[in-house]
Amino acid sequence: MARIEAGRADERILVRLMGVTYGAADALLFELERPDGSPLPGAKPGAHIDLHLPIGLIRQYSLLTPLATATSYVIAVKREADGRGGSQWLHDQARVGMTFTISAPRNAFPLNERAAATLLLAGGIGITPIYAMFERLCDLGREVRLIYWCRSESHALFHKQLSGRPGVTLHYRDEPGRKSRPSIADALSSASLETEIYCCGPDRMVAELEANVGSLPPALIHVERFKGNAGEPSAGAFTVKLARSGIELSVQSGETILNTLIAAGIDAPYSCEQGICGACETIVKAGRPLHQDAVRSPEEHDRRQTMMICCSGSRSETLVLDL
Numbered sequence: 001m002a003r004i005e006a007g008r009a010d011e012r013i014l015v016r017l018m019g020v021t022y023g024a025a026d027a028l029l030f031e032l033e034r035p036d037g038s039p040l041p042g043a044k045p046g047a048h049i050d051l052h053l054p055i056g057l058i059r060q061y062s063l064l065t066p067l068a069t070a071t072s073y074v075i076a077v078k079r080e081a082d083g084r085g086g087s088q089w090l091h092d093q094a095r096v097g098m099t100f101t102i103s104a105p106r107n108a109f110p111l112n113e114r115a116a117a118t119l120l121l122a123g124g125i126g127i128t129p130i131y132a133m134f135e136r137l138c139d140l141g142r143e144v145r146l147i148y149w150c151r152s153e154s155h156a157l158f159h160k161q162l163s164g165r166p167g168v169t170l171h172y173r174d175e176p177g178r179k180s181r182p183s184i185a186d187a188l189s190s191a192s193l194e195t196e197i198y199c200c201g202p203d204r205m206v207a208e209l210e211a212n213v214g215s216l217p218p219a220l221i222h223v224e225r226f227k228g229n230a231g232e233p234s235a236g237a238f239t240v241k242l243a244r245s246g247i248e249l250s251v252q253s254g255e256t257i258l259n260t261l262i263a264a265g266i267d268a269p270y271s272c273e274q275g276i277c278g279a280c281e282t283i284v285k286a287g288r289p290l291h292q293d294a295v296r297s298p299e300e301h302d303r304r305q306t307m308m309i310c311c312s313g314s315r316s317e318t319l320v321l322d323l
């Protein structure tokens with residue numbers, strides 16, 4: 001039986017904003033602690049938390065585990081001028097001393113710390129989970145390369161920490177006189193069939209990676225996206241059976257399993273509702289899901305026998321879920 005590593009999205013932790021510091025142009029670092037200073041749950045590189053904002057938004061942020069302590073988390077937030085409002089609120093309205101609710105850490109982008117070699121690819125604010133992975137692998141003495149594409153040196157988070165480090169290549173798009181940036185294909189050319197590859201960045205970067213993986217084993221390619229790529233939730237109705245309770249529900253065409261459960265008064269973990277956070281990952285006991293999330297590949301889901309119920313549909317008439 002596949003084991004879900006994600007923490008439960010319904011775990012809630014009250015934290016206080018203890019400090020806001022400059023990270024890079026357009027990016028601030030937020031330090032969070034429990035009001036009583038007691039320890040927070042441990043987290044590994046790639047983990048993220050949900051941050052509940054007082055304006056009713058829930059946003060996911062990677063934990064900067066190299067900057068965390070036993071009692072504090074640090075997240076980086078890039079101000080997205082044309083985003084959906086969460087980052088702007090945090091940049092403009094959040095004040096030290098405010099309290100927030102967060103989820104326990106969840107890790108849908110876990111790092112294999114025992115890989116023979118690792119290639120880390122980051123674009124823009126996608127450096128946050130990648131930086132945590134890099135520091136961890138360096139601490140362990142593993143073979144690791146990091147390539148970070150960014151707009152300019154002033155926009156690069158951790159520029160000082162990364163510059164000149166062995167295995168690190170930094171590329172700044174706007175720098176005059178720079179030769180054209182290496183492509184993802186260039187970056188992949190050095191990867192062996194044993195290299196674990198982690199990529200976090202904008203959609204076009206992830207698409208470029210997926211178009212160039214060639215014969216590299218899919219199981220070694222790990223991607224974290226900023227946005228979901230979910231299409232229509234389900235084309236055609238199907239039935240969901242909940243194995244633990246025996247309840248059967250009909251999911252209507254264009255509806256999600258998650259919303260169908262909520263409408264029936266059934267509790268299920270969720271957060272982003274757009275297939276990027278992994279909170280709603282559910283074990284599939286029978287049936288053939290139509291995977292539409294951006295957290296895992298269909299092959300990975302098949303290995304884990306899971307699906308994301310916030311956005312994925314069904315290829316079979318019935319799905320039996322471990323709920």
Ligand code: FES
Pocket residue numbers: 269270271272273274275276277278279280281293295308309310311
């Ligand atoms: S709720 Fe985030 S992936 Fe489903």
